[in-house]
Amino acid sequence: MFKKILIANRGEIALRIICACKELGIRTVAIYSEADRNSLHVRFADEAICIGPPQLSQSYLNIPAVISAAEIANVDAIHPGYGLLAENANFAEVCETCNIKFIGPPPEVMRLMGEKEKARAAMKKAGVPILPGSEGILGSDAEAMEWAEQVGFPVIIKASAGGGGRGMRIVRSKEELPALFKAASSEAAAAFGNGDLYMEKYVENPRHIEFQVLADQHGNVVSLGERECSIQRRHQKLLEESPSTQVTPELRAEIGGILSKTLSGIGYMNAGTIEFLMDRERKLYFIEMNTRIQVEHPVTEMVTDVDLVKSQIMIAADARLQDVLQGPVVSRGHAIECRINAEHPEKFTPSAGKITVFNPPGGTGVRIDTAAYAEGVIPPYYDSLIAKLIVRGKDRPEAISRMQRALGMFVVEGIHTTIPLHRRILAAPEFLVGNTDTGFIERFLAASKELAAQAKS
Ligand code: ADP
Numbered sequence: 001m002f003k004k005i006l007i008a009n010r011g012e013i014a015l016r017i018i019c020a021c022k023e024l025g026i027r028t029v030a031i032y033s034e035a036d037r038n039s040l041h042v043r044f045a046d047e048a049i050c051i052g053p054p055q056l057s058q059s060y061l062n063i064p065a066v067i068s069a070a071e072i073a074n075v076d077a078i079h080p081g082y083g084l085l086a087e088n089a090n091f092a093e094v095c096e097t098c099n100i101k102f103i104g105p106p107p108e109v110m111r112l113m114g115e116k117e118k119a120r121a122a123m124k125k126a127g128v129p130i131l132p133g134s135e136g137i138l139g140s141d142a143e144a145m146e147w148a149e150q151v152g153f154p155v156i157i158k159a160s161a162g163g164g165g166r167g168m169r170i171v172r173s174k175e176e177l178p179a180l181f182k183a184a185s186s187e188a189a190a191a192f193g194n195g196d197l198y199m200e201k202y203v204e205n206p207r208h209i210e211f212q213v214l215a216d217q218h219g220n221v222v223s224l225g226e227r228e229c230s231i232q233r234r235h236q237k238l239l240e241e242s243p244s245t246q247v248t249p250e251l252r253a254e255i256g257g258i259l260s261k262t263l264s265g266i267g268y269m270n271a272g273t274i275e276f277l278m279d280r281e282r283k284l285y286f287i288e289m290n291t292r293i294q295v296e297h298p299v300t301e302m303v304t305d306v307d308l309v310k311s312q313i314m315i316a317a318d319a320r321l322q323d324v325l326q327g328p329v330v331s332r333g334h335a336i337e338c339r340i341n342a343e344h345p346e347k348f349t350p351s352a353g354k355i356t357v358f359n360p361p362g363g364t365g366v367r368i369d370t371a372a373y374a375e376g377v378i379p380p381y382y383d384s385l386i387a388k389l390i391v392r393g394k395d396r397p398e399a400i401s402r403m404q405r406a407l408g409m410f411v412v413e414g415i416h417t418t419i420p421l422h423r424r425i426l427a428a429p430e431f432l433v434g435n436t437d438t439g440f441i442e443r444f445l446a447a448s449k450e451l452a453a454q455a456k457s
Pocket of ligand 1: 162166201202204275
């Protein structure tokens with residue numbers, strides 16, 4: 001087992017990894033930017049090294065600085081968390097060259113899955129259903145037009161290097177294609193340094209359903225069931241739950257089986273998430289794979305009792321899946337996660353600043369993953385996620401009422417948060433009956449605006 005791990009991240013996920021290391025008896029090294037000097041990940045790690053100024057490019061994304069810290073601290077491994085360098089195959093390669101274990105899949109597998117249009121082709125070859133779409137990168141808007149006519153409007157143009165919902169455009173007609181193609185390409189080039197685009201059939205208001213897997217270094221793969229992440233705004237997840245109301249045990253077993261075969265075929269290792277869209281006929285189509293731990297991993301942990309981060313570390317240290325899991329994976333009850341972002345709940349604009357009051361809820365079945373605290377400052381440079389509130393109930397109705405009461409006892413003052421929005425989502429009749437799809441928030445906000453206008457008149 002590793003003796004010392006460097007955590008190449010910040011915020012709640014850095015703390016989450018520190019928790020796993022402490023329980024495994026592994027020493028931890030935090031890295032931090034000048035803006036994070038007073039952060040909890042710095043306080044709770046065994047050692048901490050400042051790696052630069054607040055700007056991401058000069059600190060958490062600065063590979064030479066991160067590697068120097070790892071060498072100075074003499075660590076055996078690096079856990080990248082999510083975001084930042086987590087899906088950077090070059091970083092994983094540099095770690096390998098420096099004889100530091102990167103806790104994740106091998107660089108070549110990351111590279112394959114990181115180019116979404118290549119991942120699509122690989123999945124199709126392995127028999128995983130994908131949406132109709134272009135083959136390879138779109139060379140020009142004329143080529144895009146040919147594919148769109150073949151696939152049939154509406155289509156969605158997506159960035160091959162995409163992430164975070166950027167570089168994506170829905171195209172409903174021939175006329176709007178050239179301008180949207182250009183916009184997606186320049187957005188992708190600016191965000192990812194790569195303007196490559198591909199195309200898929202656009203599914204109207206699908207559900208977003210993803211499968212969590214773990215794979216060891218000996219060819220064993222296990223699926224830990226699904227999470228439904230349909231409550232999104234601007235293609236970004238806001239609330240996640242497990243299991244999905246739409247996945248039957250048969251479908252779960254079928255997809256689990258296909259994925260295990262596919263992933264051992266491509267030499268996948270460590271934790272991974274395979275994302276699908278589900279259409280009205282309850283058919284699942286692969287959209288992308290994330291080769292890292294996900295923000296919403298706790299909902300799977302709550303229903304399966306498997307510690308995914310500890311599993312990642314043990315697998316990277318060459319443990320076999322059977323020793324990590326110690327028995328079959330059984331899912332019990334229902335879990336929900338609400339992402340508490342520091343932002344205006346309706347305008348979705350960031351709300352950085354000082355937290356004056358911070359009272360997180362507790363009680364049966366409630367978990368909070370956060371690095372926030374009273375008098376702590378949310379810097380404007382980073383992600384707006386300040387806490388994840390996760391609950392488990394014996395079934396979906398109990399999980400919903402538990403989440404409502406926990407949100408009601410979660411007091412954050414000094415900044416705006418998404419807490420009030422979550423309370424309203426959980427009370428919406430559509431949500432209560434499980435009628436969730438990716439168009440939910442838009443419909444819900446439009447309906448609340450209308451209600452507010454009626455109340456005024
Ligand atoms: P990113 O990597 O940028 O997050 P994804 O491919 O995972 O991009 O898609 C993010 C979200 O965008 C999905 O959860 C869904 O809401 C929407 N989306 C993506 N592809 C399609 C599609 N073909 N049809 C309808 N919605 C889509």
